[in-house]
Amino acid sequence: MTLEETALARLTGNRLLYIDMLEVLRRGTAEVRRAGPDGVLLYDPPSEVWFLDAETPAVLEEMLPLMEGCTILTGHQMWYKDRLAAHFGFQTEQICHQAAWMNNQMPTVPAFDGEIRRLDQSWAEWAEEHYSHSFGGVDYMRDAIDRGMLGAFVAGKPAGFIATHIEGSMGMLEVLPQYRRKGIGEVLLLSMTAFCLEQGVYPYGQVWWDNEPSLALQRKVGMTLSEELIFWLF
Known part of the structure; x- marks a missing residue:
């Protein structure tokens, strides 16, 4: 072999x-x-x-x-x-x-009082400004937009976004504070999962072991979580 x-x-x-x-x-x-x-x-x-x-x-x-x-x-x-x-x-x-996402079928994205759009480069600086875990600057956001960044809009105003990191994991999930606890994170995660599947990409992400809200969201939308832990070192 x-x-x-x-x-x-x-x-x-x-x-x-x-x-x-x-x-x-x-x-x-x-x-x-x-x-x-x-x-x-x-x-x-x-x-x-x-x-x-x-x-x-x-x-x-x-x-x-x-x-x-x-x-x-x-x-x-x-x-x-x-x-x-x-x-x-x-x-x-x-x-x-x-x-x-280990299921054989496409995820069902729940309806919400808004819409999901694919963002273009005009949103790069805005996304960088509003991402709470920013580390790569505007250039990283531009690359993420090229790969495919989705935004949630409510009454025409941006409420959150999600993308994939350069190595392939889904991440950069951010919901603006005034729009939290309205199911928008769930909609964004499932929308990106569907987007990845449509592109032939494996839909996966990595969640900090002690981030209970994020782990709960993964379970809620139907993601399978590994029993084993992995680690990153920088």
């Missing part, structure tokens, strides 16, 4: 846990740096993210020399988080559940 075939054989055994790795392989941007029945290492040049799956310490130590210059990574087993943080000098971490 090729390296990619070996990687797919390993990753499809737990599609929910590895759906982010499967997505970068599906779209053809990932480089398979190591693949075996005991672990897979991918590098995705567009996002500059390393994706790790290692079953044993020996596999992890085999991967480390291959990751020279790593500045951001996501690991799929928690046991090596601290080892990687120490090795690369990372000081910021995010611990998440994978959340994915």
Whole structure:
């Protein structure tokens, strides 16, 4: 088998846990740096993210020399988080559940007192200003709009938005304070799920392990949450 075939054989055994790795392989941007029945290492040049799956310490130590210059990574087993943080000098971490649409049918988007529109580049600065977890600046928002950013409008006024991150996960879900608790987050999440499916993209996201409102929203709309935790290091 090729390296990619070996990687797919390993990753499809737990599609929910590895759906982010499967997505970068599906779209053809990932480089398979190591693949075996005991672990897979991918590098995705567009996002500059390393994706790790290692079953044993020996596999992890085999991967480390291959990751020279790593500045951001996501690991799929928690046991090596601290080892990687120490090795690369990372000081910021995010611990998440994978959340994915695992149903065979398109989601049903509930009706609400407004409409969903695809946003164009004229909305980039507005989205950057209103995103509560902004980190990439206006240029990141412009790229997200190119990939497909959806906005919710109520009485013609913007109420919230959602997009996908560069590595493929659904995110940037923001509902303006005055429009919260009206079901708009649910509408946006299901609308983006449908949009991803229409584009042939795997609809998945990552939710911080202790963000109970977001985890509840994922369950409400029919997303499947991984029992396992994954982590990001920056």
